[in-house]
Amino acid sequence: MNASMMKGVAVGGIAMVVLGAGAVGGYKTLAAPKQAQVVAVKDVFETVSTPQEQCEKVAVQHRAPVRDEKRVAGSVVGAIAGGLLGSTVGGGNGKTLATVAGAAAGGYAGNQVQKGMQERDVVTTTERRCHTVQLKSQRLVGYDVTYRLGSQEGVVRTAVRPGATLPVKDGVVVTADSAPASS
Structure with a gap:
């Protein structure tokens, strides 16, 4: 066998291996x-x-809201009531003294009664309150x-x-x- 024939056989063998490997890979893909x-x-x-x-x-x-901040109405009504009540007690100068004392005590009491009423006097309103x-x-x-x-x-x-x-x-x-x- 000559050298060119040997080369041909070697190239052919390599080609067969490559083609065979490609066929196996193609088969695996299929x-x-x-x-x-x-x-x-x-x-x-x-x-x-x-x-x-x-x-x-x-x-x-x-x-x-308070209309009479100094509570004059309560003081006046209390003083009148206290004075009337005081005038029924005693006689002479004692009656005058009792009327003045009754008016003073009644004025103070009327003032305090009006103060308590004003503190308890409330107005209810509706407000819209929002939160996230x-x-x-x-x-x-x-x-x-x-x-x-x-x-x-x-x-x-x-x-x-x-x-x-x-x-x-x-x-x-x-x-x-x-x-x-x-x-």
Whole structure:
């Protein structure tokens, strides 16, 4: 055998090995599964907090406005009543003294009675009071999909609920929006 024949046999052998390896790889690609079986689908929610203003009407009591701040009316009525009552006691100068003392005591008592009435005199009004509350709600953010590809299981998160299978490309599950789920 000459040298060029030996080269031809060697090149031919290498070509056969390369073609054979390509055929095995092509067969593996043809034999690889095209779909993964969906085993379970779990809805994934997140809690959303939304601020909202809540208002209510509240009855509020205020002290009524005072018209007679010096309480003159109470003092005058008390003095008249005290003077009349004092004039019924005693006679002569004692009667005059009793009338003056009765008027003074009655004036003071009338003043204090009017003061107590003014402090207890209230006006009820309705006020609107508002505060912010946080409303909690659940929002669907996706689906954690457990799948079986051959003898392996895996999980991906999808935005849409999948059917019974997921597509596979080059041995990997493919979804347009898939991302590995956090476990």
